Amino acid sequence: MAFQMLLNFFLAFTWMFLKTTFTPASFLVGYFWGLVILFIFRSYFSERFYLHRVIAIIKLFFLFLKELVLSNLSVLKLVISPKLSIKPGIFALPVEVEKDWEIMLLANLITLTPGTLTVEVSGDNKTLYIHAVNIDDVKDSINGIKDTFEKAIMEVSR
Amino acid sequence: MKTNNLILQTATKVLVFIILLFSVYMFFAGHYEPGGGFIGGLMASGAIVLLLIAYDIKTVRKILPFNFIKVTATGLLFSAGTSAGALFFDKPLLTHWFTYVHPPLLGKMSLHTAVLFDTGVFLVVVGVTMTIIQTIGESE
Numbered sequence: 001m002a003f004q005m006l007l008n009f010f011l012a013f014t015w016m017f018l019k020t021t022f023t024p025a026s027f028l029v030g031y032f033w034g035l036v037i038l039f040i041f042r043s044y045f046s047e048r049f050y051l052h053r054v055i056a057i058i059k060l061f062f063l064f065l066k067e068l069v070l071s072n073l074s075v076l077k078l079v080i081s082p083k084l085s086i087k088p089g090i091f092a093l094p095v096e097v098e099k100d101w102e103i104m105l106l107a108n109l110i111t112l113t114p115g116t117l118t119v120e121v122s123g124d125n126k127t128l129y130i131h132a133v134n135i136d137d138v139k140d141s142i143n144g145i146k147d148t149f150e151k152a153i154m155e156v157s158r
Numbered sequence: 159m160k161t162n163n164l165i166l167q168t169a170t171k172v173l174v175f176i177i178l179l180f181s182v183y184m185f186f187a188g189h190y191e192p193g194g195g196f197i198g199g200l201m202a203s204g205a206i207v208l209l210l211i212a213y214d215i216k217t218v219r220k221i222l223p224f225n226f227i228k229v230t231a232t233g234l235l236f237s238a239g240t241s242a243g244a245l246f247f248d249k250p251l252l253t254h255w256f257t258y259v260h261p262p263l264l265g266k267m268s269l270h271t272a273v274l275f276d277t278g279v280f281l282v283v284v285g286v287t288m289t290i291i292q293t294i295g296e297s298e
Contacts, residue, residue: 007172011179018183025264030179037178044171044221 074114089135170212177205195276199283233281
């Protein structure tokens, strides 16, 4: 990804020098044509076309925003309900993502999900210990985390 | 003995894109400055020839999975389409039309149907050159 992006920037600057117009508009046009050329030559690189990854990052960002709103709403519901009918507990979640930043991102996203909170990462980076407000639906929350966050993170790093 | 083309291949990885960008620049320069579809197309096929020199025909086929005869046909379709398009507006054949638009960020831009005609020229030149080179390269 880094090489393709750098090459795209380099091509955009080359375009500016060819045109001898050093304006943001000329940079944008050069970036666009560089992108088109890189897209045509996408199977030349060992990695996939980098725009896929950029789109995945944007998707992850909006997923984060959505979960942030949902979690705050659910906390609001817990706070203003007259009876406190919760059953807290801690469960282990085996994770598939391997890189440090992926685990960090996953842990932080879990913390922002409604009703869950990352407590600790195991020593071998294979398990996350998560505190849940309602331990009854552990299975659901594991599957939910796996389906949404882990998939979205893997989409970025794949 | 098979020689190691590492230096050539690594340099090609960047050079091909600079040449292709230059061909795009040449293509769009055509209206106000020297350049145009023909030279742009030749330059683009020059970039692909550089790829062919650095790698081999099979690899380039995999990188660019185009049938270059079809590229030529598409180019002819573009040129014929834009020249025939004038007939729909009660104008003689090959009459072109242009306007200025002001898209956000990019400033003043002129849109001209001659660019579509030139795209056809570009594609025909790339298609024909690559067909010639690939056909000669493959025969033994």
